Amino acid sequence: MKHLLSIADFDRDELETLLALSEDFLHVTEREIPKVPALRGKVVVSLFYEDSTRTRISFETAAKRLSCDVMSFSVGSSSVSKGEGLRDTVQTIAAMGIDAVVVRHSAAGAPARVASWIDASIINAGDGSHEHPTQALLDLLTLRRSRGSDLSGLRVGIVGDIVNSRVARSLVLGLDTLGAATTLIAPPTLLPPTLDGWPADSTHDLDELLPELDVLYLLRIQRERKSADRLPSLREYTTRWGLTVERAKRLKPDTLVMHPGPMNRGVEIAAEVAEGPASLITEQVTNGVAVRMAVLYTLLGSGAQVA
């Protein structure tokens, strides 16, 4: 496997293998010296056209823990701000001799275009509203560690700005590959124009579905993607689709609550619920590094056993 552009790049066996590998790397990150020489000498570049400190640091940490050499490019600090195009930028980087580029961009398909221009392995760290495969992987790892390695039949509800969400698309695809059942829960104006290509069903009614869900996954209302324009008001959104304290009481006792972060406390989730016992939100963040180590190792490693 050369690139990770979409969660759909994995079949069920490959996905389960990668998640198992992520668990191994989780143990590595818990050691006193959380480092293995597995990818020593490999050069990994992070190319982030969108602001994202947490994802970029997560990837760079993962690369360093595998003993990679890491280079970091972010817009504003490079010639990109002088008007250099994406193709010229990646070809310049590639000319320095690199093994992988982690690309985050506000335009769907940018990593796919990069993959067509240079020889290195390309990892999609989030492309517009298209996909965020490593987010889905860390979410699946988190669920797996909580519910066991067999997620088939799990009932998942994803609530929020689905239409603009790359996290939702990757997660739905990944859950489908592992046999879980997903329902998209949102106002009509925040659902995609059709559900073709979304292995999920949909509803506008969160309250009706709430007591049946094993997992409630909340998305942030994205001001920068203008999701707020599709709603009468944020207050109305919270009233009808927010995980308020009152709604949290109607969840099953073992229902898990997840959120990709960063949260708008008080909008899609009440602050008390975010910190409550059902919430896996901090585990999600922790698992990010391990999953990204597994991805880098899968793409760049020789296949030998992890130390």
Added chain:
Amino acid sequence: MPEADQSLVIKGGRVIDATGERDADVLIAAGEIVEVGPGLKAERELDASGCVVSPGLVDLHVHLREPGGEDAETIETGARAAALGGFTAIVAMPNTEPPHDEPSVVASVLAAGARSLCDVHAAGCITEGRAGTALAPMGELHALGVRIFTDDGACVDRAGVMRRALEYARSLPGAVVAQHAEDSSLADGGHMHEGEWSSRLGIAGRPAIAESAVVARDCLLAEATGARVHFLHLSTAVALDMVRGAKARGLAVTAEAAPHHFTLTDAACASFDPAFKVHPPLRSDADVAAVKQGLADGTIDAIATDHAPHAVETKERPFEEAPPGMLGLETALAVTITELVGPGVLTMAEALALLSWRPAAVAGMTQHGQPVAAGAPANVCVIDPALTWEVDPSRLASKSRNTPYSGRALTGRVRHTVLRGTPVVVDGEPCR
């Protein structure tokens, strides 16, 4: 110029025009067709054996980018591309910088066109600055020869403005208001067809209703005002059905379609390659089938390329950041022959009607599309209908490279093009 003075015979071809088909030689002198028949001779010969001889093709919708966008195309390079595509007349769209909302701009475009390898007509803006609010000086532009008025690139969104434009155009003989039918409030922010593929790719869509809602409204306005309306680049089944209905009711409505809308679908965007980005966008299989049906049953009056050159680096940006538009002049005829004539959707005569005499009629052009007969202006193209070739962007005469057909094998190619009696393309090569 010695060439223009020479008499010329196009020998051994099959003449196809609005009156029918016949094997005949065509003798040309002093810019006119002198005789059509067997065994003709002249000082210069152009071999047309195995070829079709047609009135020169007419493209109602070409972006020549000059003034203001000369890095992508100029009037000279666009006209050359047109001549190589068999076109003897093209209509230059007005979304230049500055736009065609001023007589001086139109005059300079026409002057540059007069020196080129094609007869360049200019469309005029409907509104000042194409901003959709105040009417452009349509009468002054009409006096310079402008007959087609459009804000193309932009839709005239406000019904009240469209109504005023249609009413005013009635006072200008031969004028027609042409609409880029895409309601901004429905389509803006979208980059591809809203549907299954935009849902899969996470790209904001431009819905079909953005086109059909405007077409519905403007057919009603045409009826209410008694004016002619022409719809640019129609791409949806629903809009075409409305045009069909409007024509059946006797309304003065005409429509054009671009080759990419009868050959490519939104599935082509799955690669995220902006070569496939265009407004209105590539649509569904059902829409493509409807465009073909519209071409076959007379609903669509013209094939118009919407030739939209863009500098190479702009089409290498990510899909959402790249400008919309595709080249078309050098591939339109071949695409039509390959995808419509070959499979029997159209006869060659019907295809040439859509590429030549029917668009000439929409634009009111008397010098183009005329039957190949004595006394007619010598604007003619010679087509080899069986020659196969591969589209190589680097070998196109256009200054830009953004063709969606790169690497495709096509059948049918222009062998010669004659403009006002002078050969401008001979054996597939431009004369200058």
